[in-house]
Amino acid sequence: AEKVSLRLKWLAQAQFAGFYVAKAKGFYDQGGLDLTINPGGPNLNVETLVASGNDTFGLAGGTETVLLAREKGLPLVCIGVTVQTTPFTYVAYKDSGITQVKDFAGKKVATWFTGTQYTLYSMLASAGMKQGDLTIVPQSGSMAPFVEKQFDVAAATYYNELNVLKAQGLGDRLTLIKPDDYGVIVQQDTVLVSEKYRNEKPQQVQAFMNATIKGWKYALQNKKEAIDIVMAASPSLNRAHQEAMLDEFEKLVKAGKGTTDGILAIDLPTVEKMQAQLVGYKALKAPADLSKAYDPSFWTQVPATDKKF
Amino acid sequence: MVAKRKLSASPVVPVVLSVIVLLAVWEGAILLFRIPPFVLPSLGAIVQHAFTDTGRLMAALLATLGEALGGYALGSVLGLLVAVVLLLAPPLERVVMPLAVAVNAVPTVAYAPLFLIWFGLGAASKIALVALAVGFTMLVNALHGLKQADLAAVNLMRSFGAGPLKIVWRLRLPVAMPSVVTALRIGVPRSMIVAIVGEMLGAYAGLGRMIYESTQQVDLLSVWSAVLVASVASMVFYGVLVWIDQKLVWWR
Amino acid sequence: MSSPTQRMLRSPVLAFVGLAIVWEIAVHAFAPSPRYLPALSAIAQDAWSVWPQLMRGFGRTLLETVLGFAMGAVFGCLCGTVFTYSRWMERSVFPLFVVSQTVPVVAFGALIVIWFGNSLLAKVMTAFFLTFFPVTVNTLRGLKSCDPQRIALMKSFGAGRLVMFFKLAVPSALPQIMVGLRVAIGLSLIGSVVGEWFGETVGLGVMLMEAMNADLVLRLWVVMFACGLMGALLYGLLTFVERRLVWWRSES
Amino acid sequence: MKFMPHEVMPPAAGTPAPPMLELVNVWKRFGDGQAQTVAVSGVDLRIAKSEFVTLVGPSGCGKSTLFNMIAGLLPPDDDGSLLFGGAPQRDGQLLGKVSFMPQRDLLFPWRTVLDNAILALEVEGVPRKEARDRARAMLPEFGLAGFADHYPHQLSGGMRQRVALMRTFLFERDLLLLDEPFGALDALTRSRMQHWLLEIWARHRRTVLFITHDIDEAIVLGDRVLVMTARPGTVKSETVVDLPRPRDPSIVLSPEFIGLKQRLLAEIEEESRKTFAQEERAS
């Protein structure tokens, strides 16, 4: 069997259930792959590890990060996208009266500056606002400052931060201001491989793709077992938190093309739109050739029965 | 001949030489092992990037340096004060030292979330983190130094009717000076690092924030140049300290 | 001289128990938000709920810490020695040590993984990286502060460098070296915890990251207590060794 | 000159002065069990105000230990008591009331000669400038002129001792405890210092307790000479020196002096021999 590894963007959790399930169920073994799953962490750059050949595959940042990485000269290709819609939203307390982007004016709005800020900029632009109309502050991993009401608005992923807020009993006191409602979509959790590996070992890449998609489908159809598998990988996790995470994540995986075309589909038109926005904010110098950055050929090869519900 | 001699005797020469060796190894490794720039960029590229992005880097540096210096000063003074207090009250030492040890053993990064809650995302939380890290090193070193005084000399001071504070001031502190300076030296790089790590976990400004965000956006040159700036700043900080130390060698 | 009860009363254990009781009562009386200060009993409960994982993580982190510390201690003592006896080495290499300490390891997770893989070694190296510097500095200070008149005496006996080193320099420097080790043990723990953020699956660092990510305040406290306990244990062990090793009274 | 049982109070300088210092059954033991050293055993002693008492005894007999207890630095064992001006003293109450010169010079290596000399004054709170001026004026008398700004490591053994001596004299207290203050000095410097000390004593009538190994010195200086026994040290005898004052250096040639000296020498030698005998048996 071919020894390969997958680098995740974060520690083992339900966000990566598909991969853990595929491994536990032997889908990778069946495809002739001896896969090791390596967790990620803060300041651990998945793109670098995959581009340098240290890890074979990577589950990395958003569709925009692929473009940013390629512009910096990292020879990476995206072969699938897990999350088919923007996985995060902006949240505000109901009693603050904020219900839409226009209400951000004069408020303190927190966002991650990990690429997420461009989504906010685009939302503001689509509402006809300038960045100077509000105070934008950087947000950290913790939701504590928002809970302490140090910010009026903060970003939250559906599958993690929002659940954290809900777990603290804030669920029904929040208003969500979703990027998708403003026509801003940034898909995330891209599956990456280096150009070199893709060119030299296309069969292995295909096998990886097949197994992964099978794993995700199995995970979403057997969520309890999937959580068991994830918990086995990292027993100190909080089970309730993981269950909530998988529930939310399922929606993101099945959103948009995830249902119409199948799991891990690459939604190029949306990516192109997102790219135009990044170029507009000078985050990217120029539009790139998307066909080089995104290679849907492996996904296409996967039998439809495996990728569709 | 004279000029040559002076040059070889100057303390600058070995430093420059070793820095040159370091650079040569760095650039040589890149060429020899064909290390791609996203793993290890050439130093030239990093410096160049630093110069094109001076504004952002300097603003970040200023924020970090402020936190580091503030925490360093606060931690050093507090560490020394606590050391003196513990020295004067040995029963307190038996309780406080294990507590201080336990508190210090908890990684700074583990407190960071709590400190961010307690002191907010601004400079205060980072200053507190740095003060804690630097303060402990000072506490351990200073307490050791203060206890180094010859018991017979302490007795002499007592025979003059000197109270514990006078003994500390005129005997124990001078004896502890080398230990205190050692702590000050170890504290310099620590203060910068802790400030940076604190910023990575939540901050409005600073090199740590820049490093974290640039990593996430695969802007690795920005990461390297921020680290370079942090290192250079620490070195300057350290150099100033060594200079002051050498100016104050009267007790040796 | 003192009965077991008296010793109990004077030992820090009682103070800690008292502190714990005050904590618990205060939390129940003032009911602050658990984000600021949770009840001790709640923390204990949470610890119990993850007991096996906690124990496993504790063991793993302990292993990394001890290995990293051992490497750092040996390396630091060696370097401190080399720097003491080779002024040239001190002037050329020591500044690089300072530079190395100004580099935030946390920023280079990817490099650590590339160099040392996803192995135990990676964590040991991060722990090592933080440990060797304070040991080096303290060894250097200790060896240099050796009484020149005693050196002269040994010379008059015809003592060679090696004899001088083991019979005079090392015992003179030992107290200061122990101080370096005491500072280093805490740093080693920090190093291994941070090292676990680079793709590890077991350990207190992993649990810490998970707790931060899911905003599990109680778990955060559990990990902090575990780290504090480990640090205090290792520190206590070191102090015990020190008492065995440095029993004499200073006579400067 | 006559011998007296040491329970009897000697008539110091003729007048019946009240005892300034009184030791009643003072003990000091170090360590316990097998390894116990009894340094001082059952010392009874009365020193009158303005008396000059010299203390001699074999090396290691407990003289310095006794001094440390009188200076308040070392608590005596619970058996006995120590009275100062009639009042029993506990827990270092004597600290700051006695000018004490320890056997080791204990100069601070980071202070110059001048600053070492004014240490006690600084502790008392005398302004530094004034203290320095006072010390500077004394330097020539101590043969230290021109060395004000030297550091201890730049001094000879005898010079260090003289700095320690200056430091003690500048700390003006009614009771002076001097532990072999002139041990490292040559004959003339020594006699100069002795002269100086006697002058101070005569002028200010400070009470002096003085340890020495030099019997001549003990007799020339003292109103009384105490001989201590070998360890466990106690007071073996008290000899009143009734030679007239001021005593000229030539007094050492007088028959009274020589008689006294021989007697004292014999006593010390007896004790000293005991130490070696004891130890030869012990080994």
Next chain:
Amino acid sequence: MKFMPHEVMPPAAGTPAPPMLELVNVWKRFGDGQAQTVAVSGVDLRIAKSEFVTLVGPSGCGKSTLFNMIAGLLPPDDDGSLLFGGAPQRDGQLLGKVSFMPQRDLLFPWRTVLDNAILALEVEGVPRKEARDRARAMLPEFGLAGFADHYPHQLSGGMRQRVALMRTFLFERDLLLLDEPFGALDALTRSRMQHWLLEIWARHRRTVLFITHDIDEAIVLGDRVLVMTARPGTVKSETVVDLPRPRDPSIVLSPEFIGLKQRLLAEIEEESRKTFAQEERAS
């Protein structure tokens, strides 16, 4: 006894032994410019093999400095030279060839009495057990029986000095340099140690250079007594002591002895007075 200009080689112990140690125009200056102290100036000196030479001089005149140079611990200034067995010595070549006892005892606080005593033996590579056995056997003679396992801080001043002395004696070299070795000892212990030293000297014919402030000691022990001048120290005079050996303690009462003593005392006092005069002028 007679005075000799110090260029002339004294007939040591009757036989024309070759000079074991020769100092030619040796200088030592500390510091420069205004703050310069000339510690030793133009010393010329020849010590024959097996000679016992005592050195006296006012405190601070440069005796210890001279010793440090002879022991190879301090390089003499470039002006002169130092020959050992006829060969000029440079850069500490003498280290390890001379048994040197410094003025301060310099005991190691982490070593027991026994282990401090065997320090030099250990340096030489003598097995520890053997070294300890040899040292243990000497303890009673030094009045230290029962103190083998004590640490230096548990000793009296004189006991410390005796440990340092043992350490020096155990380091058996042809040339012994002793810097006030008996300064802190009482009369009997002192004369015991003197006796012991003379015995060693007589038995092994080691060459001894001996600093003391006690003129009696200088005369009783020495073949020759060197008097040093006040700082800048140089050799003022050399006096051959032709009293018969072995010398009984009662020799101090002999008229020759007294005459010699008076002459030497006068010389030292003249020098000592100079120091104070100089300094009074300087201030």
